[in-house]
Amino acid sequence: MGDLLGVAVLGAGHMGADHIRRLHHMVSGARVAAVADPDRARAEDAVAGLDAVSVHTDPEAALDAPGVAAVLIASPGPAHEEALLAAFARGLPVLCEKPMVPDSTGALRIVEAEARSGRRLAQIGFMRRYDSEYRRLKTLLDGGHLGRPLMLHCTHRNVSSPPGFTSAMLIDSSVSHEIDAARWLLGQELTAVTVLRPTPSSDAPGGLLDPQFVLFETDGGALVDVEVFVNCGFGYQVRCEAVCEKGSARIGAEHTMVVTTAGRAHEEVAQDYLVRFADAYDREVQAWVDATRRGEVTGPSAWGLSSNSRLPGGRTAGV
């Protein structure tokens, strides 16, 4: 397979630092070649101990650093558009954390820029497609033994929302995962959406409409409902039940260890997505590195459903 893939990581915060550790310590075939963060000290901390990594405050400088052959964007959402366009301009393949961009006009500019380049360059960080439970569910649905899917019941809960989280971000930052997962699981496009907002929890920060209940209809006649509740207080829970004509299947129960004390049998509930989806992130980045070294882009994208299963030129993608 030749040399290690040199990656420029943009953003050295919580997510970026975790990806740097992953690229360096967990993933075969890649190395961090450059890192950029407006906070230079934070970037230097994130790569402490690693050899041959250049540190930058300007993302474009990182893209132009020696040895860079691919880009991982882990900066905040508003910085994504500029970074993606810069990567496309250089023909660099990208793994971009979700949300791709925060608004639809920006998203359209990205899609058009990528289309102009004549080939797929960007994979979006919907790591659920790499989670073993989601993949098992996908395989089951594709196998057809349960018949046609009629409904997906989804739950998306966080312990608490970070500062500055808005009522709109419950949809674009959180439910965007379910939007991608539903399209991928069903192989159908969403055609209508209804959002219901019960009286907010008294634990939600002032003004935040939390929880919300979102209903999607699809072009295949299926229904997808999503409870999104980002200040539920008790854990990070992502669950999905597919109700089909011949049976149902659900994922996301917590049953790894059952502890019984003082009148209660309890299971630990993960508090964090980096815990719940740790293996999914590992597999996602490994798959992206592997595909990039083969000159392919195979994962979730901003393109339509068809491009998820068929690459330009007729190749079939792996995910």
Place this chain on the structure above:
Amino acid sequence: MGDLLGVAVLGAGHMGADHIRRLHHMVSGARVAAVADPDRARAEDAVAGLDAVSVHTDPEAALDAPGVAAVLIASPGPAHEEALLAAFARGLPVLCEKPMVPDSTGALRIVEAEARSGRRLAQIGFMRRYDSEYRRLKTLLDGGHLGRPLMLHCTHRNVSSPPGFTSAMLIDSSVSHEIDAARWLLGQELTAVTVLRPTPSSDAPGGLLDPQFVLFETDGGALVDVEVFVNCGFGYQVRCEAVCEKGSARIGAEHTMVVTTAGRAHEEVAQDYLVRFADAYDREVQAWVDATRRGEVTGPSAWGLSSNSRLPGGRTAGV
């Protein structure tokens, strides 16, 4: 406690025969005094071996039979209104299987007739209030440790629908259970309803809109969603998850026995409501018999929420 309560049972079909067995063999303090069914042979079969039971084809004749002090209505829904009015006219307390009556104008006539009698006479057969899991959930919610309930996620599945089941009956025959349970669990009235209908399952009889997805909003700002699917094929499943400000609670998992064979750990799923709610029916009828012998009516009714918790005269009801 004096003599046994003599009960006239109207209807000797599946449900009526089961209630006759229950009154005779399982419940303390009651006996079947009369039975009525248009099919006299069916009525005679249902009371074979019991002493001192008169058999009728005319419901009113059964109400007037010697020893009758209370009525259990288990005939088909369209026959309920006439039977209820006949019982009220005689001042007889009634346990009436759901749906009370199939349409709202008939329901209003029942409520007005009962109100004219000056006291509660009818208990409606919402047996879930007597199910140990529902009662546990009710106790938990009332205790307040989970904070205010924000959402109820409900599932109501039957293996298959009986002949003649209509798209409207998914609501009035099936979801009526959730309507009663939601009002009882939350102590709130429903204020709005939305029904969504995905493409029907190919296993649903021609023309039946099955499944359906029903959303209720309440005067307390909560949201109740119900999947109703009466031709799901795989089992009778009734589940409820209450999502509150400080935690969630769910009932209805099947875990009584786990059998592992040939690559699968499976739990049996009940196929029938008489199996799933066997103990609830026993407790419901025992509670009705006990209250009737005390001269009280305490269970679910056609009256408002307040009368569920406070009887005329200020007594607090048991359920």
Place this chain on the structure above:
Amino acid sequence: MGDLLGVAVLGAGHMGADHIRRLHHMVSGARVAAVADPDRARAEDAVAGLDAVSVHTDPEAALDAPGVAAVLIASPGPAHEEALLAAFARGLPVLCEKPMVPDSTGALRIVEAEARSGRRLAQIGFMRRYDSEYRRLKTLLDGGHLGRPLMLHCTHRNVSSPPGFTSAMLIDSSVSHEIDAARWLLGQELTAVTVLRPTPSSDAPGGLLDPQFVLFETDGGALVDVEVFVNCGFGYQVRCEAVCEKGSARIGAEHTMVVTTAGRAHEEVAQDYLVRFADAYDREVQAWVDATRRGEVTGPSAWGLSSNSRLPGGRTAGV
């Protein structure tokens, strides 16, 4: 079915009072005719509000009271032998709480006395045979689809032991349930026993060897292991896993309601056998009343396995 069965209840403590309530309020076809307890006030409290019950301090006086046709023995174990012999002398059918008697020589005297009477008179209070989970397991094993049972893994845990509980009572009071259940489930007799005693829990009262681990071998080549732990602190747990040639089956998981708060999804664990086996006790006493009124004795006994399935005279028993 004629008159109600008049029952003399011996012992009005925790268990006796519960059986009095059950006979009066829950069970069809029986009434409490007499009660005896050395503590007359306790006996009077237990039957307060009931009609036509005579109260005694002498058990034999209760047996001779008007209207007594059967006996329920709920006094402490050391009083059982005398009470059983007195009932046999009067030809009265008996439901006797376990342990039948605390020692083997006394047990032999009971069996010989019952055999002399020429018919079964006593049913022993092994209520697990009436528990819906145990019955489901029994049905599954008898059905043969899992092949021959190879091992039973059993757990028997109490929150804490009552005062005066001895190391021997872990076997005769607690494991006696597993002894009966294993013989009944397997249809095999026990042929060897090994008891292992790890270092006791520091929560066990001084000198009590708790927990213990008991191994039974059977005449069918199966192995039965039992963890008995009567000061486990966290709940009343009774579990059984049957490992067979073609699969395994386990009962006793707690899954009635799952509550998620503060990082934990937990299920309540019953704290008491009267809670865990409430329905089993109801069914046990109802079955005993029904059989007694038919002139039969069908439940667990001190007799061999064969008499469990075949009554004197060739009738097949129900349990």
Place this chain on the structure above:
Amino acid sequence: MGDLLGVAVLGAGHMGADHIRRLHHMVSGARVAAVADPDRARAEDAVAGLDAVSVHTDPEAALDAPGVAAVLIASPGPAHEEALLAAFARGLPVLCEKPMVPDSTGALRIVEAEARSGRRLAQIGFMRRYDSEYRRLKTLLDGGHLGRPLMLHCTHRNVSSPPGFTSAMLIDSSVSHEIDAARWLLGQELTAVTVLRPTPSSDAPGGLLDPQFVLFETDGGALVDVEVFVNCGFGYQVRCEAVCEKGSARIGAEHTMVVTTAGRAHEEVAQDYLVRFADAYDREVQAWVDATRRGEVTGPSAWGLSSNSRLPGGRTAGV
């Protein structure tokens, strides 16, 4: 971290080929430098497409190949002793699949040879120490909140045994995992062992004593029981319940996806250890590569308990 660690893999069968794939595709910091298998074609198949790997039929030739700095032994058990001694003679660190060697005299020779080398060189392939559930259980027990462990109940089941599997191999090949896990979880040495053998399953190959039930006593007064059943037919199941003074904890339930069809809610049971422990194997080899590159040996060994937590020279090990 400098260059990639060059590994010689001995054995290119099922396990060896999987480790080659893992070292190449999943693990950061290592590469396969040489492979040896008596079947040269099998060895060539296992490294097809990899650069710079020399292929051998003689294990010692592989150890002497250019670029080899560490050894992974995945050959059959009887070949382990010679391979380990050859690695020790060259001062090469080793990851050796279990069982280390099939007999105790050979094991003693290995320990003595390693001791003579003056430092730890070998890590034994007990991958459960790297499984997320086992690690969670270890952390829980070490935390002390459940008090002192009193008993471990262990289950070890395989679908079927490979050809040539003997009654002794149920212990040395299968239960050896529980021996290591029990010592590691409890931090106690085993002092006594009892093996019980129920009548074998009729699905066990002729003469194989399967299942067996093994009881260990420890120097800390705890009890460990193990059901080992290598022809259970229904799945690969590894479970462990730790019963402590203040509570119990169990791992190994299958709950990743629950599918409900035709009257059954079932969970898939893994059929293979490479599926059940896939992530554990990945983490094990990554941890071994990382430690080896640091010049350390930290995992399970043939040495006593103390050397698991304290390396020669007073360093504390990671696992």
